[in-house]
Amino acid sequence: ETGVTQTPRHLVMGMTNKKSLKCEQHLGHNAMYWYKQSAKKPLELMFVYSLEERVENNSVPSRFSPECPNSSHLFLHLHTLQPEDSALYLCASSQDIGREQYFGPGTRLTVT
Amino acid sequence: QKEVEQNSGPLSVPEGAIASLNCTYSDRGSQSFFWYRQYSGKSPELIMFIYSNGDKEDGRFTAQLNKASQYVSLLIRDSQPSDSATYLCAETTGGFKTIFGAGTRLFVKA
Numbered sequence: 052e053t054g055v056t057q058t059p060r061h062l063v064m065g066m067t068n069k070k071s072l073k074c075e076q077h078l079g080h081n082a083m084y085w086y087k088q089s090a091k092k093p094l095e096l097m098f099v100y101s102l103e104e105r106v107e108n109n110s111v112p113s114r115f116s117p118e119c120p121n122s123s124h125l126f127l128h129l130h131t132l133q134p135e136d137s138a139l140y141l142c143a144s145s146q147d148i149g150r151e152q153y154f155g156p157g158t159r160l161t162v163t
Numbered sequence: 164q165k166e167v168e169q170n171s172g173p174l175s176v177p178e179g180a181i182a183s184l185n186c187t188y189s190d191r192g193s194q195s196f197f198w199y200r201q202y203s204g205k206s207p208e209l210i211m212f213i214y215s216n217g218d219k220e221d222g223r224f225t226a227q228l229n230k231a232s233q234y235v236s237l238l239i240r241d242s243q244p245s246d247s248a249t250y251l252c253a254e255t256t257g258g259f260k261t262i263f264g265a266g267t268r269l270f271v272k273a
Contacts, residue, residue: 084261093167094207094251094263106259141206148259151197154206 053077055155057142063161064132072127072158074142082148083125085117086141088157094141100125101148132162165190169252169264177272182239184267186252189233195255196228196235200248201266207251211237242271 055076064070076083085097099107100119114136116128125142139159143152166189176182184198195214199207213219213226213235225238235254239246249266256262 082259091265093265094253096261099259101259139206149195149255149261151195151209151212152261153209154199157206 055142055144055153057155057158059158060156061159061161063163064129065163066132066134068132069128069130071129072140072142072160074125074127074155076123076125076142076144076153076155078144078146078153080144080146080153081122082145082150083119083122084143084145084152085125085127086143088139088141090138098127099148106148129160132160134162136160137162165256165262167252167254167262167264169250169267171265172268173270174267175270175272176242178242178244180242180271182242182246182269182271184237184239184250184252184269185234186236186264187234188252188254188262190254190256190262191230191233193230193233193254193256196226197253197255197261198224198226198235198237199251199253199263200246201251202248210250239269242269244271244273247271 087095098117118126139157141157142155145152197212198210201207211226223240227236251266252264
Protein backbone atom coordinates (compact mmCIF):
# COMPACT_ATOMS: atom_id res chain seq x y z
CA GLU A 52 0.00 0.00 0.00
CA THR A 53 1.21 3.48 -0.77
CA GLY A 54 0.05 6.99 0.09
CA VAL A 55 -3.11 7.43 2.12
CA THR A 56 -5.77 4.74 2.20
CA GLN A 57 -9.31 4.91 3.51
CA THR A 58 -11.91 2.26 4.25
CA PRO A 59 -14.68 1.75 3.53
CA ARG A 60 -14.98 3.63 0.24
CA HIS A 61 -18.76 3.73 0.46
CA LEU A 62 -21.00 3.51 3.53
CA VAL A 63 -24.75 3.63 3.94
CA MET A 64 -26.00 3.83 7.50
CA GLY A 65 -29.19 4.53 9.34
CA MET A 66 -29.49 7.30 11.87
CA THR A 67 -29.30 4.90 14.80
CA ASN A 68 -26.25 2.98 13.60
CA LYS A 69 -22.68 3.20 14.84
CA LYS A 70 -19.87 2.89 12.33
CA SER A 71 -16.22 3.86 12.00
CA LEU A 72 -14.14 5.23 9.14
CA LYS A 73 -10.51 4.21 8.95
CA CYS A 74 -7.54 6.05 7.49
CA GLU A 75 -3.97 4.85 7.18
CA GLN A 76 -0.99 6.76 5.84
CA HIS A 77 2.15 5.06 4.55
CA LEU A 78 4.18 8.26 4.10
CA GLY A 79 5.83 8.57 7.49
CA HIS A 80 3.97 11.82 8.15
CA ASN A 81 3.40 13.36 11.57
CA ALA A 82 0.06 15.09 11.00
CA MET A 83 -3.32 13.72 9.98
CA TYR A 84 -6.62 15.41 9.18
CA TRP A 85 -10.31 14.71 8.71
CA TYR A 86 -12.30 16.84 6.23
CA LYS A 87 -15.93 16.86 5.18
CA GLN A 88 -16.84 17.72 1.60
CA SER A 89 -20.49 18.39 0.82
CA ALA A 90 -21.85 19.22 -2.60
CA LYS A 91 -21.24 22.82 -3.69
CA LYS A 92 -19.35 23.64 -0.46
CA PRO A 93 -15.65 24.12 0.31
CA LEU A 94 -13.76 21.45 2.15
CA GLU A 95 -14.48 21.73 5.86
CA LEU A 96 -11.68 20.90 8.27
CA MET A 97 -13.00 18.73 11.10
CA PHE A 98 -10.04 17.49 13.12
CA VAL A 99 -6.26 17.80 13.10
CA TYR A 100 -3.81 15.50 14.85
CA SER A 101 -0.10 16.09 15.25
CA LEU A 102 2.00 13.26 16.67
CA GLU A 103 -1.20 11.60 17.87
CA GLU A 104 -2.40 14.66 19.78
CA ARG A 105 -5.51 16.51 18.69
CA VAL A 106 -4.69 20.15 17.92
CA GLU A 107 -7.90 21.26 16.28
CA ASN A 108 -11.55 20.49 16.84
CA ASN A 109 -13.40 22.73 14.48
CA SER A 110 -16.75 22.95 16.32
CA VAL A 111 -17.73 19.51 15.12
CA PRO A 112 -20.86 17.88 16.63
CA SER A 113 -20.16 15.22 19.23
CA ARG A 114 -21.75 12.54 17.05
CA PHE A 115 -18.35 12.57 15.27
CA SER A 116 -15.57 11.21 17.45
CA PRO A 117 -11.96 10.98 16.19
CA GLU A 118 -9.29 8.62 17.40
CA CYS A 119 -5.59 8.58 16.56
CA PRO A 120 -3.91 5.54 18.13
CA ASN A 121 -0.57 6.17 16.39
CA SER A 122 0.88 8.49 13.77
CA SER A 123 -0.12 6.18 10.90
CA HIS A 124 -3.76 5.55 11.75
CA LEU A 125 -6.78 7.78 12.17
CA PHE A 126 -10.37 6.80 12.83
CA LEU A 127 -13.65 8.68 12.74
CA HIS A 128 -16.34 7.07 14.88
CA LEU A 129 -19.89 7.88 13.85
CA HIS A 130 -23.08 7.53 15.87
CA THR A 131 -26.65 8.82 15.61
CA LEU A 132 -25.89 10.76 12.46
CA GLN A 133 -28.33 12.98 10.61
CA PRO A 134 -29.18 12.93 6.89
CA GLU A 135 -27.32 16.24 6.47
CA ASP A 136 -24.14 14.44 7.49
CA SER A 137 -24.18 12.64 4.14
CA ALA A 138 -21.01 13.75 2.37
CA LEU A 139 -17.56 12.70 1.22
CA TYR A 140 -15.23 12.30 4.20
CA LEU A 141 -11.60 12.81 3.35
CA CYS A 142 -8.53 11.93 5.32
CA ALA A 143 -5.22 13.67 4.65
CA SER A 144 -1.71 13.63 6.04
CA SER A 145 1.28 15.97 5.92
CA GLN A 146 4.89 15.78 7.03
CA ASP A 147 4.15 18.34 9.71
CA ILE A 148 1.25 20.64 10.46
CA GLY A 149 0.99 23.45 7.93
CA ARG A 150 2.78 21.57 5.19
CA GLU A 151 1.28 20.30 1.95
CA GLN A 152 -1.33 17.62 2.49
CA TYR A 153 -1.92 14.36 0.68
CA PHE A 154 -5.45 13.04 0.55
CA GLY A 155 -6.90 9.57 0.65
CA PRO A 156 -9.63 8.52 -1.80
CA GLY A 157 -12.41 9.37 0.65
CA THR A 158 -15.44 7.60 2.08
CA ARG A 159 -18.78 8.43 0.49
CA LEU A 160 -21.22 8.38 3.39
CA THR A 161 -24.98 8.27 3.00
CA VAL A 162 -27.19 8.57 6.08
CA THR A 163 -30.73 7.29 5.58
CA GLN B 164 -13.87 35.10 9.38
CA LYS B 165 -10.82 34.09 7.38
CA GLU B 166 -11.71 33.29 3.79
CA VAL B 167 -10.28 32.06 0.55
CA GLU B 168 -12.15 33.28 -2.51
CA GLN B 169 -12.19 31.72 -5.95
CA ASN B 170 -14.34 32.30 -9.01
CA SER B 171 -16.49 29.18 -9.32
CA GLY B 172 -16.32 29.22 -13.13
CA PRO B 173 -16.57 27.34 -15.30
CA LEU B 174 -13.46 28.70 -16.96
CA SER B 175 -13.36 27.45 -20.52
CA VAL B 176 -10.14 27.52 -22.57
CA PRO B 177 -9.20 25.87 -25.87
CA GLU B 178 -6.67 23.08 -25.96
CA GLY B 179 -3.12 24.42 -26.05
CA ALA B 180 -4.01 27.75 -24.43
CA ILE B 181 -2.91 29.10 -21.05
CA ALA B 182 -5.45 28.68 -18.26
CA SER B 183 -5.21 31.28 -15.49
CA LEU B 184 -6.81 30.52 -12.13
CA ASN B 185 -6.95 33.10 -9.39
CA CYS B 186 -7.47 33.08 -5.65
CA THR B 187 -7.60 35.80 -3.01
CA TYR B 188 -7.33 35.39 0.73
CA SER B 189 -8.26 37.57 3.67
CA ASP B 190 -5.70 36.68 6.32
CA ARG B 191 -2.50 38.72 6.06
CA GLY B 192 -0.85 36.20 8.36
CA SER B 193 -1.22 33.38 5.86
CA GLN B 194 2.07 31.65 5.30
CA SER B 195 1.62 28.70 2.96
CA PHE B 196 -0.42 28.35 -0.18
CA PHE B 197 -1.48 25.29 -2.11
CA TRP B 198 -3.20 24.34 -5.33
CA TYR B 199 -5.07 21.06 -5.61
CA ARG B 200 -6.79 19.47 -8.58
CA GLN B 201 -9.97 17.48 -8.02
CA TYR B 202 -11.59 15.38 -10.71
CA SER B 203 -15.29 14.66 -10.35
CA GLY B 204 -15.88 11.91 -7.81
CA LYS B 205 -12.22 11.83 -6.77
CA SER B 206 -10.22 13.28 -3.90
CA PRO B 207 -8.02 16.40 -4.17
CA GLU B 208 -4.54 15.91 -5.59
CA LEU B 209 -1.71 18.30 -4.72
CA ILE B 210 -0.35 20.20 -7.71
CA MET B 211 1.82 22.89 -6.21
CA PHE B 212 2.68 24.69 -3.02
CA ILE B 213 4.31 28.09 -2.62
CA TYR B 214 5.56 29.90 0.45
CA SER B 215 7.44 32.94 -0.91
CA ASN B 216 6.46 35.90 -3.05
CA GLY B 217 7.08 35.43 -6.74
CA ASP B 218 6.73 32.58 -9.19
CA LYS B 219 7.29 28.87 -8.80
CA GLU B 220 7.31 26.64 -11.86
CA ASP B 221 6.81 22.90 -12.15
CA GLY B 222 6.41 21.55 -15.65
CA ARG B 223 3.35 23.13 -17.26
CA PHE B 224 2.25 24.68 -13.97
CA THR B 225 3.32 28.03 -12.51
CA ALA B 226 2.13 29.31 -9.14
CA GLN B 227 2.35 33.03 -8.46
CA LEU B 228 2.14 34.56 -5.00
CA ASN B 229 1.70 38.23 -4.15
CA LYS B 230 1.39 38.66 -0.40
CA ALA B 231 1.02 42.45 -0.56
CA SER B 232 -2.08 42.09 -2.73
CA GLN B 233 -3.17 38.87 -1.03
CA TYR B 234 -3.60 36.78 -4.12
CA VAL B 235 -2.21 33.57 -5.46
CA SER B 236 -2.67 32.29 -8.98
CA LEU B 237 -2.05 29.14 -10.99
CA LEU B 238 -1.13 29.19 -14.66
CA ILE B 239 -1.46 26.05 -16.75
CA ARG B 240 0.43 26.22 -20.03
CA ASP B 241 -0.47 24.12 -23.07
CA SER B 242 -3.79 23.15 -21.48
CA GLN B 243 -5.01 19.64 -22.24
CA PRO B 244 -8.52 18.14 -22.02
CA SER B 245 -7.18 16.00 -19.16
CA ASP B 246 -6.66 19.23 -17.19
CA SER B 247 -10.45 19.65 -17.01
CA ALA B 248 -11.21 19.49 -13.29
CA THR B 249 -11.97 21.64 -10.28
CA TYR B 250 -8.95 23.50 -8.92
CA LEU B 251 -8.88 24.21 -5.19
CA CYS B 252 -6.83 26.97 -3.64
CA ALA B 253 -5.86 26.60 0.03
CA GLU B 254 -3.88 28.52 2.58
CA THR B 255 -2.52 27.70 5.99
CA THR B 256 -2.52 30.23 8.76
CA GLY B 257 -1.68 30.09 12.42
CA GLY B 258 0.59 27.14 11.82
CA PHE B 259 -2.00 24.47 11.37
CA LYS B 260 -5.41 25.61 10.16
CA THR B 261 -5.85 25.07 6.42
CA ILE B 262 -8.70 26.88 4.70
CA PHE B 263 -9.87 25.83 1.25
CA GLY B 264 -11.65 27.87 -1.38
CA ALA B 265 -14.75 26.48 -3.05
CA GLY B 266 -12.83 25.77 -6.25
CA THR B 267 -12.82 26.88 -9.87
CA ARG B 268 -14.09 24.49 -12.53
CA LEU B 269 -11.83 24.40 -15.58
CA PHE B 270 -12.97 23.03 -18.92
CA VAL B 271 -10.42 22.55 -21.69
CA LYS B 272 -12.03 22.19 -25.11
CA ALA B 273 -10.41 19.77 -27.54
